[in-house]
Amino acid sequence: xxxxxxxxxxxxxxxxxxxxxxxxxxxxxxxxxxxxxxxxxxxxxxxxxxxxxxxxxxxxxxxxxxxxxxxxxxxxxxxxxxxxxxxxxxxxxxxxxxxxxxxxxxxxxxxxxxxxxxxxxxxxxxxxxxxxxxxxxxxxxxxxxxxxxxxxxxxxxxxxxxxxxxxxxxxxxxxxxxxxxxxxxxxxxxxxxxxxxxxxxxxxxxxxxxxxxxxxxxxxxxxxxxxxxxxxxxxxxxxxxxxxxxxxxxxxxxxxxxxxxxxxxxxxxxxxxxxxxxxxxxxxxxx
Ligand code: GLU
Numbered sequence: 329x330x331x332x333x334x335x336x337x338x339x340x341x342x343x344x345x346x347x348x349x350x351x352x353x354x355x356x357x358x359x360x361x362x363x364x365x366x367x368x369x370x371x372x373x374x375x376x377x378x379x380x381x382x383x384x385x386x387x388x389x390x391x392x393x394x395x396x397x398x399x400x401x402x403x404x405x406x407x408x409x410x411x412x413x414x415x416x417x418x419x420x421x422x423x424x425x426x427x428x429x430x431x432x433x434x435x436x437x438x439x440x441x442x443x444x445x446x447x448x449x450x451x452x453x454x455x456x457x458x459x460x461x462x463x464x465x466x467x468x469x470x471x472x473x474x475x476x477x478x479x480x481x482x483x484x485x486x487x488x489x490x491x492x493x494x495x496x497x498x499x500x501x502x503x504x505x506x507x508x509x510x511x512x513x514x515x516x517x518x519x520x521x522x523x524x525x526x527x528x529x530x531x532x533x534x535x536x537x538x539x540x541x542x543x544x545x546x547x548x549x550x551x552x553x554x555x556x557x558x559x560x561x562x563x564x565x566x567x568x569x570x571x572x573x574x575x576x577x578x579x580x581x582x583x584x585x586x587x588x589x590x591x592x593x594x595x596x597x598x599x600x601x602x603x604x605x606x607x608x609x610x611x612x613x614x615x
Contacts, residue, residue: 339371341545343397343404344534346378347389350595351396353613354549354579354587360615361576362547363402374541375404379412380526380533396596399606409541411533418528421536421566422484422521430491430565431521433482434464435475452517455554459517460485483529484522486558488513495564501556504545504574511557519558535559539568547574551586579613 343359345351351359366373377393379385390410397404425431436444445451445458452459465487467475475482492513499511521532534555538546546556553575563570578586587594599609 338542338544339366339369340374340541340543341366341371341547342374342376342538342541342543344376344378344537344548345393346381346384347386347393348379348381348384349389350392350597352587352594352596353599353609354594356396356400356596356609357579357613358547358549358576359397359402360400360610360613361574364615365545365547365574369545371544373402373404374543375408376537376541377408377410378530378533379410380415380528380530382412382526385412392597396600399596399600400610401606409537411528411537414537415527417536417540418522418533421532422527425486425521425565426484428494428565430487430494431484432465432467432487432518433472433476434460434485434518434520435480435482436460436463452514454515454517456516460519462518465518481524483520483524485518486521486531486561488518488561491561491565495561499560499564501560501570502572503556504572505576509556511560513557513561515554516558521562531555531558531562535562535566535568538571539563539566543571545572545574547576549578550575551578 341362343355343362345355345359363373365371375393375397377390379390422431440463441460444461444463448461451461464472464485499513500508501511503509519531520529522528556573556575560570562568581587581594596609600606
């Protein structure tokens with residue numbers, strides 16, 4: 329644990345769960361980690377509900393998040409920002425990127441993308457598998473416009489080549505556990521910034537919201553390490569500050585598999601129902 333900071337630098341961190349299921353032990357670890365760091369640094373702890381996926385996210389899971397975090401003994405600032413109430417903010421940022429030619433519409437279906445990847449096995453791969461092969465990046469302006477006018481379903485993808493041409497290097501952030509890290513954004517390729525049915529994606533919403541909330545230290549799991557490389561690019565393109573990052577270890581179950589929302593037995597609710605106390609759970613997680 330770090331020493332309590334003695335300078336007057338603000339320290340603002342957050343926990344940003346998605347209400348698409350019940351929180352499990354892995355979420356508890358992340359929330360407690362951020363909360364402890366906020367306290368250690370005499371800083372602020374913010375909770376944000378990341379519910380842009382309005383089909384998978386449910387109000388009852390948002391309520392369950394509040395109940396679980398309160399059970400853990402956490403307190404947070406109100407009002408809590410719920411992303412689904414702020415789609416207009418993300419649309420504005422997306423139109424800025426559109427105006428600068430930094431995004432392009434992608435009309436590909438999932439099937440088409442898979443077929444394209446299968447045709448070209450040498451297509452670029454990232455840590456999570458094959459990357460978008462760039463099919464729609466090569467459409468002419470007229471073709472794009474014709475399909476947009478026809479109302480064809482489309483996402484908006486970041487044009488990474490155009491973005492990197494705009495930015496001066498080095499693109500570095502400070503990772504508190506790793507030291508300075510130079511972004512390698514091609515790991516994730518031309519990511520989606522607005523989905524077919526939603527005017528944003530995780531990447532765009534998280535970057536904007538962290539900046540709006542004045543987050544100085546982002547604490548989240550290692551599973552999002554590669555996303556950070558893209559977030560640094562988006563911060564530079566949108567003239568937003570780059571916070572410091574901590575990508576903590578991921579908790580594993582007895583079989584060595586990461587906790588996920590499908591592990592019903594590891595949900596905080598089920599632990600509570602089994603009579604496990606918050607103090608015992610916290611101690612078992614090292615808090
Ligand atoms: N909403 C994301 C999740 O539940 C976390 C986002 C973040 O911490 O940046 O996995």
